[in-house]
Amino acid sequence: MSTRQTRYDEDFKRTLVDLYHNGKTQSALCKEYGVSLTALSRWIKQYSTVETDDGQILTAKQISELQKRNAQLEEENMILKKANCHLHATLEQRLDAIHKLRSQHDVKTLCRVLHVNRSTYYKHFYSEPAPRTNINQQIKVDILQIYTDYDKSIGAYKIRRVLERDYGIAISVGRVYRLMATMDLPKMSTAKPKWKGHHNDNGPCINHLQQAFNQQAPNLVWASDFTYIKVNGKDNYLCVVLDLFSRKVIGWHVASRHDVNLTINTFNKAYENRGCPDYVLFHSDRGSEYTAFSFRQRLDKCNVIQSFSKKGYPYDNACCESFFKQMKREELNRHRYHSLKDLYLSCFEYIERYNSKRPHSSLGYLTPNEVEDLFWARQH
Template sequence: MAANNHTKYDEDFKKSLVSLYQNGKTQAQLCKEYGVSQSALGKWVKQYSTVEMDDGNVLTAKQVKELQKRNAQLEEENLILKKANCHIHATLKQRLDAVHKLRFQHDIRTLCRVLNVNRSTYYKHFRKEPAPRVSENQRIKSMILHIYADYDKRLGAYKVQYILKRDYGITISVGRVYRLMRSMELPQMSTVKPKPACRRTDNGECANHLHQQFSQDAPNLVWVSDITYLKAGGKWYYLCVVIDLFSRKVISWHLSGKADVSLVMTTFQKAYKGRNTPNGLMFHSDRGTQYTAFSFRQLLDSLNVVQSFSKKGYPFDNAVCECFFKYLKREETNRRTYHTFHELHLSVFEYIEGFYNSRRPHGSLGYLTPNEMESAYWGQA
């Protein structure tokens, strides 16, 4: 999606895009997914590009992409063997049945190659035409699987139904989508992860000016913020985000090894600079010590930003941030194990910049994405 004239990119954003390029994504894909120009991305690649392996060897982005492609191929082959519940030395009938069972989840050529079945033999064995309703369900299942994979297994029946109608022109009930997804036995997401204790204290007057008015008429009127905990390599890291209530867009985020006032100030300053120093802004958060700290409150006062706080021990006053962290963990971080800070940082970058802001439909926005919501606004302004 094309970027608007109000977008500025910080160093973390540029370096993260270059890392994705080095990990095998094409410049065309990155430009489309993150809304940057080809010339800007090319400049960033020249500026930041280095690919050094753990053993000290240096590989080109093309070599990295080939390795990743081969790794993905091996993972699919292992998954096929696991789901087929048979091996290459099973009887031909067993292998044919396994190919037929998985034909809408994997390419027929791949299935036949992995299970050592001749394709012509498979087609002759199952040449009977299915009933019209069965054929239609099979066609829809194929589309559901494509959507499911394209959105990295993050969408449920309601959002899949919406995308089927939007992208494929298929109108069916949510119940039918749910039944088809259930019949496909799609892998479930892991959503369990420990939460460390969080201590909150007050520092000065903490008034609530927002009063749960989460729907705003324009960008840069109200920003909300919060901090959550993510683990990598046996160590806790802290993610601070700033969200614009108008579009639900994460306009700034920062990961740090310390949950201190510096984390909050850095995240806010990135948002403030990236949104062209807006006037008449309200900033809402909980009463964490990072937000009530004198240095941060002094910063907001110097910029004429009205500071608002949730009621003590009442997370519903900051529900938008709470929901975002729920989606982030359920759809991304709880599904993965991170060995390094860099792995965690790149995963959060891909989720926020490559999925949440640009591709995830939001029910509260009429199933627009945050970027689409803002583009529509700026296009009319």
């Protein structure tokens, strides 16, 4: 089995503390969720609340964070006074101030307070320009001239040939491509645009998954959907993200409104829980919560490729549909919820049980956690 240390997020810790205050014993919680008694006791102490003079309710952790933040602000004010840099100080003046104060404060803190990139500081005082830099600058000038002469209709391969033929420069295609990528050259399409299927105001909705639900490794394909749940007669919503390799719920969120914040919060939890992987395929239906510009922009920043089910065709996201069907039958439809917190605790207990204890028929009656543990064990 895998020897990797289990990481618990803030929601997990807070929820166990809530379950403890709702009447569950520490020993029962430790046995059910596989945490040590020492850790659970520390969490209970950490998330104990204290009422301040102005009526605010704060946890011990929040108080510690406020103390750290106050110390940080005091140091920042001290740096600004010592640096003596006015609002419109030049980059040169700020760099000199950082260099003078480097023995009194951490360089990282100085750069942050005075709004200077650390790489800029180190490059300014400690590095010499490489000879290749000057050569690249000259080649960029030649590339720009060639690109202009050919009316922006020539690519890296042909530019390399012209450089060799007309300028006597021996260079690889890869180097030409990298130099062009740094030049932000204007592009001119020479091909007629092709129809790529359904479009909406926020871009194309393409099905990259094509019902390939059985994946060979974790973090290749994630699928997401949300469902409606009644709380005191009003609709509330649960959104989940599944890893299709193990069918594990890697991120979930409950809210009283179904909007783009619901999907963004759920994705953020999944993304952080899985260690911020690159080039994941993220599949969902075409709901406005997933096609919204802010959600697609968030995925783009994380190098996540988006995939969509065919319009009005739930079979393209069958794994999420199946999960919600089982969860409603085994948990949600068996309870009446009076508050969002009641719903949250119910979802928490079911999803933890689903990931770690409930056998899954499509996984050979292993649990999602067992499937992933076996995969990671084989990698060692």
